[in-house]
Amino acid sequence: MKTLSEWLAHCERQHPQGISGIEMGLDRVQRVARRMELAMPCPVITVAGTNGKGSTCAMLEAIYSEAGYRTGVYTSPHLVHFEERCRVGREAVPADSLLPAFGEVERARLGDGGSGEQGAVVLTYFEFTTLVILRTLSESGIDLAILEIGLGGRLDAVNILDPDCSVITSIALDHMALLGPDREAIGYEKAGIMRTGRPVVVSDPVPPQSVLDRAIEVGAQLWRLGHDFHFAGDQQQWGWAMHPSHGARRYSGLAYPALRGANQLVNAAGALAAIEALRSRLPVTAQAVRNGLAMVELPGRFQIVPGTPTLVLDVAHNPHSVAALAENLDAMGFYPTTHAVFGAMADKELATMLERISPLVDCWYLTDLPPARAAKAAALAPIVEASPAPGQARTSTVTGLYGNPQEALQAAVSSADPADRIVVFGSFHTVGGVLQDGVPRLQAKHLSS
Structure with a gap:
């Protein structure tokens, strides 16, 4: 070697x-x-x-x-x-x-x-x-x-x-x-x-x-x-x-x-x-x-990337850390729409992980991840759909399923308005996937308007 x-x-x-x-x-x-x-x-x-x-x-x-x-x-x-x-x-x-x-x-x-x-x-x-x-x-x-x-x-x-x-x-x-x-x-x-x-x-x-x-x-x-x-x-x-x-x-x-x-x-x-x-x-x-x-610097720990829409990267991957992420998102103030790029390992307590954060998310973009023990996006979909949505009046809606985190992020950016927020979380592999080519520089649709 x-x-x-x-x-x-x-x-x-x-x-x-x-x-x-x-x-x-x-x-x-x-x-x-x-x-x-x-x-x-x-x-x-x-x-x-x-x-x-x-x-x-x-x-x-x-x-x-x-x-x-x-x-x-x-x-x-x-x-x-x-x-x-x-x-x-x-x-x-x-x-x-x-x-x-x-x-x-x-x-x-x-x-x-x-x-x-x-x-x-x-x-x-x-x-x-x-x-x-x-x-x-x-x-x-x-x-x-x-x-x-x-x-x-x-x-x-x-x-x-x-x-x-x-x-x-x-x-x-x-x-x-x-x-x-x-x-x-x-x-x-x-x-x-x-x-x-x-x-x-x-x-x-x-x-x-x-x-x-x-x-x-x-x-x-x-x-x-x-x-x-x-x-x-x-x-x-x-x-x-x-x-x-x-x-x-x-x-x-x-x-x-x-x-x-x-x-x-x-x-x-x-x-x-x-x-x-x-x-x-x-x-x-x-x-x-x-x-x-x-x-002090540490990528992927409630990392807020400058640009439009606002991009938040967090490696939260268990119920406790996802609850902390939700608390931090709450403290950020109002955003018209929150888009979530989510991929996770299959052995996690997925329903419990999503219970606290789902009411903050309007649109879900689910992604496959490289490890064999990762949950497929299609397997995550019914768990996400069963979680509470904003206002608790309905269950969450999955916007799309994607083969990797970069594809999911690009889909979220294409759908988002400049005033919106995108949060990427669920695994080191989810955040690492969007950082594969460096820190993304986002430009939302309708930016010129």
């Missing part, structure tokens, strides 16, 4: 088939990591949770970068290009720079890494690529590694590294076939990233009891929103403070984070707590906090 696409195709051919094509467990990836003698030569922050992980990682990255540190970030999944998963110094690592690590992981996987341990190990796509990115980060001269858990926590491949600080964001119902049927079970899996004697920041305002119990069980230093740190704000600004038992650190008169949405204050509060937890090793100034929050 000589190119990134060839290596990724190789990884896709290797993995065993577990539930939904995923095999949980750390034994295999730990064996290969030992053969590679993989270690991170700097502090590590690991971020788990159902929603808010990517935003929290982006805020940590922005603040620490503004403080002068060279950051390394691993997030998943990507929107358009695989390289988005690995950032060093706030820039995606070029594809060619990842290739040496692919070769190293393959040699170690086959038992040819010089460790003396024999026997080939089969890795999933996620395990293989996680090892590639962790090795790349470990050799990039970074001062801090910020690692987003892909799924769950306890058995996620990222959890082979011991974090210096863990962050657990909001916990909601998602991936229940793998993580359990309720928030308590899911919380237990997320809590698997905690380590004895090390800080864990819990930014979920009402965390499952399983998370709190696990912190006590392993002897982690629990920093909990509303107990150990808190935030408050008005329409103009917000502030954050630690409980006196953790010190007198506080920030007042902060501008709202550049990432839109009321839920971003919860994520920002958790990020600031993690920064305080590591202050003795990585001190950060108040100005770096202010600048970082003002400059």
Whole structure:
């Protein structure tokens, strides 16, 4: 294999088939990591949770970068290009720079890494690529590694590294076939990233009891929103403070984070707590906090694209995140017509996802998505049609079915007036599909009139 696409195709051919094509467990990836003698030569922050992980990682990255540190970030999944998963110094690592690590992981996987341990190990796509990115980060001269858990926590491949600080964001119902049927079970899996004697920041305002119990069980230093740190704000600004038992650190008169949405204050509060937890090793100034929050960027998280009609991109893909999206759409004000481009995975709680947002949508444009586990647009149609429409007097109406998100977006643009709004949501693949050729520049029909 000589190119990134060839290596990724190789990884896709290797993995065993577990539930939904995923095999949980750390034994295999730990064996290969030992053969590679993989270690991170700097502090590590690991971020788990159902929603808010990517935003929290982006805020940590922005603040620490503004403080002068060279950051390394691993997030998943990507929107358009695989390289988005690995950032060093706030820039995606070029594809060619990842290739040496692919070769190293393959040699170690086959038992040819010089460790003396024999026997080939089969890795999933996620395990293989996680090892590639962790090795790349470990050799990039970074001062801090910020690692987003892909799924769950306890058995996620990222959890082979011991974090210096863990962050657990909001916990909601998602991936229940793998993580359990309720928030308590899911919380237990997320809590698997905690380590004895090390800080864990819990930014979920009402965390499952399983998370709190696990912190006590392993002897982690629990920093909990509303107990150990808190935030408050008005329409103009917000502030954050630690409980006196953790010190007198506080920030007042902060501008709202550049990432839109009321839920971003919860994520920002958790990020600031993690920064305080590591202050003795990585001190950060108040100005770096202010600048970082003002400059943070993360595509696809309530991203509003300039132009007409208004375009909103959001990777919301479970009931909790879609409800947050609906709340943010409500706060935008009046639009004559809201058009929705929607595509989703078949294993999601689709009816529950749509219950809150459907009353805000006038016209639906349903799209197929590339993954095999994605729901076909034709299968989404009856679920959408059974959901409530604006005014609750009728059920929703599907405007059309499309083969990909770009086709669906173009249809929405063709139907929309300049004063309308288009929202694209339901999956990373839905948003990534419309970003395939860059951020769209829209021009609605009847613009000249």
